[in-house]
Amino acid sequence: MTYKNYPMVSRVVFGRGSFSQLDEILAPKRKGRNAPFIYYVDDVFKGNHWLTSRIMLSYRDKIIYVPTTEEPKTSQIDKYVEDIILEYSELPSGIIGIGGGIVMDIAKAVSLMLTNKGESKDYQGWDLIKNPAIYHVGIPTISGTGAEVSRTTILTGPERKLGINSDYTPFDQVILDPELTKNVPRDQWFYTGMDCFVHCVESLNGTYLNAFSQSYGEKAFELCQDIFLGDDLNEKEAQNKLMMASWHGGMSIAYSQVGVAHALSYGLSYLLGIKHGIGNCIVFDQLEEYYSEGVAMFKNMKEKHGIELPRGICEDLDDAEIDKMIDVAWSLEPLWENALGKNWQSKISRDKLMTLYKRM
Ligand code: NAD
Numbered sequence: 313m314t315y316k317n318y319p320m321v322s323r324v325v326f327g328r329g330s331f332s333q334l335d336e337i338l339a340p341k342r343k344g345r346n347a348p349f350i351y352y353v354d355d356v357f358k359g360n361h362w363l364t365s366r367i368m369l370s371y372r373d374k375i376i377y378v379p380t381t382e383e384p385k386t387s388q389i390d391k392y393v394e395d396i397i398l399e400y401s402e403l404p405s406g407i408i409g410i411g412g413g414i415v416m417d418i419a420k421a422v423s424l425m426l427t428n429k430g431e432s433k434d435y436q437g438w439d440l441i442k443n444p445a446i447y448h449v450g451i452p453t454i455s456g457t458g459a460e461v462s463r464t465t466i467l468t469g470p471e472r473k474l475g476i477n478s479d480y481t482p483f484d485q486v487i488l489d490p491e492l493t494k495n496v497p498r499d500q501w502f503y504t505g506m507d508c509f510v511h512c513v514e515s516l517n518g519t520y521l522n523a524f525s526q527s528y529g530e531k532a533f534e535l536c537q538d539i540f541l542g543d544d545l546n547e548k549e550a551q552n553k554l555m556m557a558s559w560h561g562g563m564s565i566a567y568s569q570v571g572v573a574h575a576l577s578y579g580l581s582y583l584l585g586i587k588h589g590i591g592n593c594i595v596f597d598q599l600e601e602y603y604s605e606g607v608a609m610f611k612n613m614k615e616k617h618g619i620e621l622p623r624g625i626c627e628d629l630d631d632a633e634i635d636k637m638i639d640v641a642w643s644l645e646p647l648w649e650n651a652l653g654k655n656w657q658s659k660i661s662r663d664k665l666m667t668l669y670k671r672m
């Protein structure tokens with residue numbers, strides 16, 4: 313047995329207002345006038361001076377506002393990389409992502425593709441990246457995905473939705489400033505928060521579980537219960553705790569895996585463009601059979617926060633379309649193996665996936 317030797321985020325700052333230290337953190341990393349810092353910022357912050365005035369641009373540094381109506385595509389990453397190569401004579405000093413999972417994944421992927429030849433679609437998978445990335449920094453403004461700690465960046469390519477999983481993917485620096493999450497809309501807060509909850513349930517109930525994953529998973533699970541079912545947290549405490557729950561949930565799956573909900577959610581996202589957080593909620597709502605305790609808790613959380621999930625989203629799909637979703641879900645072997653064990657193919661069938669999809 314060889315044990316995996318995982319990379320982690322090398323540096324992290326935590327604290328309300330810590331975003332103001334960004335300039336100080338970046339200054340020693342600047343490689344020269346022609347090696348800019350490129351900031352990818354969620355376009356929800358466009359014109360929001362409270363946040364953007366704290367980004368200190370020097371020389372040829374640049375802010376690129378990123379739309380978040382759709383999850384990142386490999387073609388979009390290739391375009392961002394090409395834009396940088398055409399505009400600058402030197403590689404950037406650093407890539408900084410300020411936003412949710414979408415923007416953080418874009419920052420990770422661009423930093424990897426600047427030093428690895430070819431198209432990003434060719435690196436979707438496990439350990440295909442050859443060269444270290446450019447220095448990259450993640451600054452979450454919404455909590456739950458764990459993208460700030462993970463060794464993946466999830467991209468939709470021409471063939472599939474799959475991460476670039478590599479030892480070079482994790483951020484070199486993360487700034488956890490819970491204050492940045494203060495204006496997240498309620499529904500979105502719930503969906504992205506539930507991504508964290510689902511990570512914990514899938515990790516804690518998976519066959520890959522070990523004491524490392526369990527210790528992080530249990531902590532995140534406990535925090536999620538406090539945040540989504542407790543009554544005595546003020547808003548700031550809830551923001552602080554959810555940011556740490558996201559971190560711990562991400563750490564938990566680092567050394568294990570996600571499971572059934574994520575596999576099916578990837579199918580929904582690929583075919584229907586349904587986003588990760590809400591997609592996980594739609595799927596998880598139907599998974600009593602696999603995660604009975606977690607799903608019961610989820611239903612209580614949904615009720616407590618008055619969340620109504622869309623229904624009948626697969627109603628108008630024909631069998632070929634559902635088949636495509638099943639192909640995407642079915643191909644994610646490590647997720648199924650974690651959820652159901654080595655002989656997972658004897659425990660679930662494509663027909664079963666069809667039934668589940670049709671219920672959503
Ligand atoms: P998101 O990036 O899709 O953002 C959701 C919405 O919240 C957007 O409309 C955004 O503008 C808004 N928003 C973000 N911060 C805000 C703020 N402070 N105030 C107001 N609005 C704000 O959300 P997400 O759920 O964090 O990320 C989902 C993405 O993350 C998906 O693309 C998914 O594939 C990816 N993901 C990656 C990993 C990983 O390990 N790399 C893990 C899970 C999910």
Ligand code: ZN
Pocket residue numbers: 457507511574588592
């Ligand atoms: Zn997730």
